[in-house]
Amino acid sequence: MGGDPAAEQVAKAAEEVVQRATKEKAPLRIGHLRVEDSAHVNFEDDVLRPPARFALKIEAFDMGELNSERPQGKTDLFLRARLNEFTQIEAQGWASPLAPKPDFALSTSVKYLQLPQLSPYTAQAIGLNIDSGRLQIKADATAQQGELQGVINLVANSLALTPASAEIAGQAEKTIGVPINTALNLLEDSEGKITLSLPLSGNLASPSFDFGDVITLAMTNVVKGAVLAPFKMALLPLNLLVDAASGSAPKLAPITFDANTITPDAQGKTILASLAKLLQEEEKLTVQVCGRTTLQDRTAALAKQALPPESDPIYPVAVADLRAGLGQLAQSRTTAVRQALDEQYGIRRGRVLECRSYFDDQDNGPPRVEIKF
Template sequence: LELNGQVDRFGLASAIGRIDLFDPANFTDIKVMFSNVNMPRLTPYSSTFAGRKIDAGKLSLNLEYKIRHRQLEGDNQIIIDNIKLGERVESPQAKDLPLDLAIAILEDPDGRIDLGLPISGNLDDPQFSYGGIIWKAIVSIFEKIATAPFKALGALFGGGGEQIGSIHFDPGAAGLSPPEQEKIVRIAGILGKRPGLALTVHGVYSDADRDALQDLQLRRQVAVKAGEHLGAHENPGPLSTGSPKIQDALESLYSDRMGSAELAALKAGFRKANPGQLKESVSARMISGLSGLFRKKRALNERDLAQLKGADFYIVLFRRLRDKEPIAEDALQSLGKARGENAYASLQAAGIPPDRLVLAQPEKVDSDGQGVPAKLELGAVPEPA
C-alpha cells in the first residue's frame, strides 16, 4: 500500500505499508503521515473530549499502526504548532482540565508541542474511533499534567520536578539559603524555556516559626541581661549555659517572670532529682532561708522531678522561659510577607519578568523535614485582551 494526498489547501497526507485487503482488522501494518493540517477542522474531537474549540494551529502526525486480530497498537509522533484554543463547549465526555496550563508547559519558545504518544485499542469496542483514541490519549497526558504540573515540567528538563514545586525557608528566617537560591535559578531557567507559563509565589509562616522566634527573642534578652551589646535584630548566637553571666541572667529573668518562689522550688526540685549538683553558696543559702520564712514553699511533684533528672538546670530555665515568650500573630504574618517578597524578588532577579509573577497573600502552613515550604503555583500567561 502506498498513497499520497492533500488535506485542505496546504496540508499533505501519505500512507505506506501492508494490509490484508480482505480483512484489514486481522492484519494491518501501516505508516501514515499528515503534515501541516489546519487544526480548527479537528474541533469536533477537541470539543467532545476536551470541551474546547480550536481557533488556530497546525498539526503534523507520524503514525505507525499495527493491527493483529482486531487489536490495535500504535506509536504516534504528534507535532502541534501555535495552537490557540477557543471558547468552551459543553460535552458530557469532556473532562474539566486546565488545558491552557498544559499547553503552556508543553509548548517550547517557538510555539511547538512535540509528543510521543503510544496508543492501543480493540476494534470491537463500540466507542472505538481512530481520531477519538488519539484525542483520549492527548487528554490523558493533559490530565497527568494537571495533577502534577511541576512533575511534568521537571520531566521535560531533567527530572526533579517535585523539588521545584516549593521553596523552603529555615524556621524563623526570611532569607533564602544557598540551596534554595540555586533552586530559584533553576526555576527561572526552566520558565525561560516556557514563555507561556506564569508563577504564583506564596508567603508562608508556621508554628515552627513561632518556636524559632521565641528562641531568638529570648536569646537576645538573656545576652543583653548578661551585659552583651547587640544591634537591632542581631542574632547573639548560641548561649553557653556554663557561663556564670548567662546563668545569672537566666535566673534573674526566671525570677522576674515566674516569681522567686517558683525559681526556688525549681532549684530545690533539681537538687533532689540530681543530688550533688547545682551547689549553692553560703550567702545564697542564708538569703534563701530568710526569704523562705515569709513565703509558702512549693514542692515539685514526682513527674516534674523525673523530667529534671539528668537535665541541665539552665537549659531547663531557658526552655521554660522560651515556651512563655510572647510572639504576636502579626509578627508571624510579617515574616510570611517578607518571605514572599524575598522569593518574588529573587525569581525576578533570576530572569522571570514581573508580568509572569504573582505574589499571593501570606498563609499559614505546616513545616516539614526541610523547613517551612512556600508552594509555587504554575499558570498560563493570560492572552492579551
C-alpha cells in the same frame, strides 16, 4: 451529507454489491476502482449547533482487487484529497478488509489542518475549545491478525486551548498535572511548535476496541511524560518534585525559610536555585509564589517578645499586632523570592507572579514560600 452525483453513484453501487454479496453469500470481486479529479463530498454534522460543515475534494482514489474468495488477499489503496480547500490528505498502502481478522499496512499524512474547525468536537469530547492552531499528521499503522501497531507523529503550530468551564479546567489539570496553558508552554519549542509521537496498539477484533480510546490514552501518556520531563531533569535528582507518583497533580517542593526571618534555609536555597534553572530553560513558563508563615514563626517570635498575660487589657492588641506582623512576614518572603530570582538569576518579575500570602496558626509545616504553576 451531500456531494458529487458521480461519486455518490459509485459509492451507492459499491454498497449495493457488498450488501447483495453478503446477503446471498455470493462471491464478491472488484477488479479495480478509480475515482479521479471530479469527486466532491460535503459533510454536515447537524448534531452540533451551529452545524459543522466539511468539504472533501477527492483528487485521486485507487483501490485494487477485492475478492471474497481470497479474503487474505492484499488490496492496494491510494487516496489524495483536500479538506476545506487547504488541508492536504494522502494515504497509501494495502489492506485485507475481507479477512476474518483485519490485516493492513497504511501510511497517512495530513498537512495544514486548521484546528479551530475541530473545536466543537474537542469541546464536546474533552471540554477544551481550540482557539487557534495548525496541525500536521504523519501516521503509520499495521495490523496482523487484528493486532494493531502504529505511531502517529503530530506537529502543531500556534496551538491555543481554553477549557469550556472552570470544572473542566480543574479536571484537565488533574489529568496532566499542570494547567493547560502551562502544559502547552512546556511542550512548545522556540518556534512555537509542539511535536508529539503517539504509539498505537490494540486488538481490532475486540468488541471493546475504540480508536478514540486508544488515541486518548496515548495522548494523555505522551503529554504527561513531556510535561514532567523538564521537572525530572531539573529537579528530581534533588528530590524537589513532590506528589509526582501519587496520582495527584505534581507540585514543586516549597522554598523553606529559617523561622521568623526572610532568609531561606539550606534546602530552601537549593530549591530556589533549581527553580531558577527551570525558568531559565523553559522561557515561556511562569510560576506563582506564595509566602506562608506558620506556628514555627509564631513560636520564634514569641521567644523574642512574649505576649502579656491574657488578663492584661493590652493582650488583644498585642495578639493582633503579632498576627499582623506574621502576615507581613509572609508577604516579605514572597517579595524576597521574586527579588532573588530577578537580581541573582536574571528571571524577570513578570514571569514570577504573586499569589496570596498569609499566616496560618493551624499550620504545623515549615516557614516557606509555595510555588504553583
